[in-house]
Amino acid sequence: MTLLTAEAANQVEEDNGSWGVLVDTADIPGGGQLHLVRHGQEYEILFGDEQLMGSWAYRSEEALATLVFERLGKRAGRTLIGGLGMGFTLAAARSALPPSASIVVAELVPKVVAWAEGPLEHIHGDSLRDPRVSLEIRDVHDVIVEQRAGFDAILLDVDNGPDGLINLANERLYCNWGLRAAYAALRPGGMLAVWSAYSDSAFSDRLRQAGFKVEIVEVDPGGGDTGPPHTIWLAARCE
Template identity: 40%
Template sequence: MTTAYDTPVVLDRREGPYGEVVLRRHGELLQIIANGCFLMDTSDGRSERLLIDAAYAALDGRPQPDVLIGGLGVGFSLAHAAADPRWGRITVVEREPAIVEWHRSGPLSALSASALADPRTDILKTDLVAFVNETCATFDALCLDIDNGPDWTVTDSNETLYSSAGLASCVRVLRPGGVLAVWSAQPSPEFERTLWNAGFQQVRTEEIPVARGVPDVVHLAVRPG
């Protein structure tokens, strides 16, 4: 029998610049849905933390590296980076104003309040693809988590980020020896090949164990020095 606890409850529904975004509660979990596609929830966070830690480890002890986090989501990546004093500037790009608001003054603030108050943190309300293509800023690490992976994008326009042209933009905003880390719900051998062809080095995939099914992964690649 289904109980009220088992039934998701919509806390907020918005029409954003890229379609509908929904925040709902399912038992103790908060979930973000975009255009009917489940994005993420507050159930775990291991893969989001690995995204940050693997990028830092690949920088080989570079002091106070600056990181660009693509996608605020439920805030796991930002909170984990802000909890680590070794990071320098922490820039988060989030295109959905509703998600930023849910963190600043809504139910997700419990996860991200201290990270948002950190003086190293800067939230940019813009599209990640456009930002990477247009910015003059550079970073030591790009940690990207805006889709369910290179092969399963939330919107068609995001596909360009994982193409040769999109990765060329990532190379441009990375400092020499900088790291690109991309979260994915499943491995993508094709994306690995594209990373190599785009000029990245040390391309590899780290798996995040799950209870069942295909493991989440983080694709890692290093810009040549």
């Protein structure tokens, strides 16, 4: 992917739609940058050359929420979403949950929130203004370890899979003790869901070792994406 700026980028986009316009960059606490890139009417967020998400392929981000709430039903009173992204998971959660529910969104990168209120506002809509939604600009790991039996669902989409691609500190979300912390943060019968661009049998094993009952679902990302299906782990805490 080639990133261009200013007038030169706009001209190239007219001549070659596969090139993108760099809209903004965001510093990641701990190091690294995210890039917000526009392709005509569509947007994507990159970490280096790695695409994290695109506005045209969001089916699996929605499924991260819908699959959980199909299984939890009325039990889902309080939900934690790790990673705001382009807001597709949050929007799906809002649609699935009743007025009495509450949703906590933990986003590490402040600029991602600024994008939601700026160039990506047409994608996010009024999600962050929903009275059921509270936003915390902080590491989702810290939110998890502070809560004991505090959530009915924890939805994680902060990396491209169960490893610390974006932030090495995220490894603690997916290691044995991090998964035990998530288990403890769930109420009995609650569910941890993790989004990934790829499968990982070792992660499935770690979930089971932490005490979860594991279901693995593969989801076509949609939007004409010809790559492999995305993977969602649905890890239920026993009653």
